[in-house]
Amino acid sequence: MATIFMAAYTNYRRDPRVRREAEALAEAGHRVVFLSRRQPGEPDAETIAGVEVIKAPGLKEKCDSFGEYLADYLLFFAITFLHLLCHPRRYRLIHINNMPDFLVFAACVPRLLGVPVIHDVHDLMPELFLEKFSADETHWGIHALKLQEHWAGRFASAVLTVEDRLKTILSERGIPKRKIHVLMNLPDDRIFAAQEPPPPKPDGAPFVMVYHGTLARRLGIDIAIEAAAKIREHIPVMELRIIGAGEERERLIALSERLGLQAIVTFSTGYVPVETIPGLIRDADAGIVPLRACSGTDIMLPTKLLEYVTLGIPSIVPKTRTIGRYFDADMVQFFEAGDSDSLAAAMVELYHDPARRTALSVNAAERFGKLYHWSRHKDVYLNLVRTLIADQAG
Secondary structure, rough: OOEEEOOOOOHHHHHHHHHHHHHHHHHOOOEEEOOOEOOOOOOOOOOOOOOOOOEEOOOOOOOOOOOHHHHHHHEEEEEEEHHHHHOOOOOOOOEEEEEHHHHHHHHHHHHHHHOOOEEEEEEHHHHHHHHHHOOOOOOHHHHHHHHHHHHHHOOOEEEEEEOOOHHHHHHOOOOHHHHHOOOOOOOOOOOOOOOOOOOOOOOOOOOOEEEOOOOOOOHHHHHHHHHHHHHHHOOOOEEEEEEEOOOOOOHHHHHHHHOOOOOOOOOOHHHHHHHHHHHOOOOOOOEEOOOOOOOOOOOOOHHHHHHHHHHHHOOEEEHHHHHHHHHOOOOOOEOOOOHHHHHHHHHHHHOOOOOOHHHHHHHHHHHHOOOOHHHHHHHHHHHHHHHHHHHOOO
16 A cells, blocks of 8 residues: 555544544554644644654734734644655655645655646635635635636646535636546544434523634634524523534634623534534534625535534525535525525524424435545545555656
8 A cells, every 4th residue: 555645734533534634544444644734732643543643833822913824834734744755755645735736746746756646625715715715706815715726726736625616616717627536525424424303402501613724714603603692682591502613712702702702602622623513513403504795605615514414403504506516405404505594594593493304314315425525535546545655656
């Protein structure tokens, strides 16, 4: 089996996609070395589920401005480049995850020596830049990000991305379509396993709504909190359980307190290991996916939605074009993206209609959950790796 190098500007333990990929390779018998970003208090290196994880320092724990992100990206790029420069022939394949897209060029020396390189596009950087920094399409940064996205894809031996719409966008921006492969962000079914319906709750039990994942503005958690404030008179006992960490955490706590929701909205103490999440949300009556309406979220198929489907939790979601490709109104409860009144109405509707909640969870599991499994879908990735290594050897 091969020795494979992977890198991502992320915390390995907190990023389910990169963990699924790396652990799938390790399970297949490959030796996997993964370079990630170190969080305070973590060791410099450790082995996790057979993956050798090396952790690089950052300039600061959390970046706030474009300049800070760029400086930290460049530091991680330099560390990745130097590692591969020192070991140009050690690895049979190199897999680089965005963001940033230019990180893939850290593999330029091995690539010149014939080592295949995968560029894994989790998110489209131009769309995220538009939302995060309130820019417009004419901003010089957008042109620069599209340019590096284009050349990163051309440089790589193969490009992975998470959904067919992203494949279409990347090909329209000049990356050859034949190079682009779709590896969906499906839940790890070793962790998120289908379960029997929970027993009926006793009278007076709270109506529990959950959100888990990154606390970022584009993901709309503040909209869910505002919606909860509008329905407290309609749902006498309820809980909005927010699980996760991110740049918006303090602002969201302040919003909850300002709206007088301390007894309704609860927050985890911060980052929660993905392995523990099913136990924290199994009693939920509804899962909330409160995305804002923007170009970046319109192309998302949120992993948390797929995790709710797997666990049999009915979901309240915006009808974006991508979500609408996989789910209809018999599978999820839709609301208008970015509209707290619409989200509030959806919450109240599901509260008053337990039969609909059951029907949504059953239909979603039957029509999506049974078709898409990571345990099968990972073969898309393993076969690509096998082909690239065989082509190199040939």
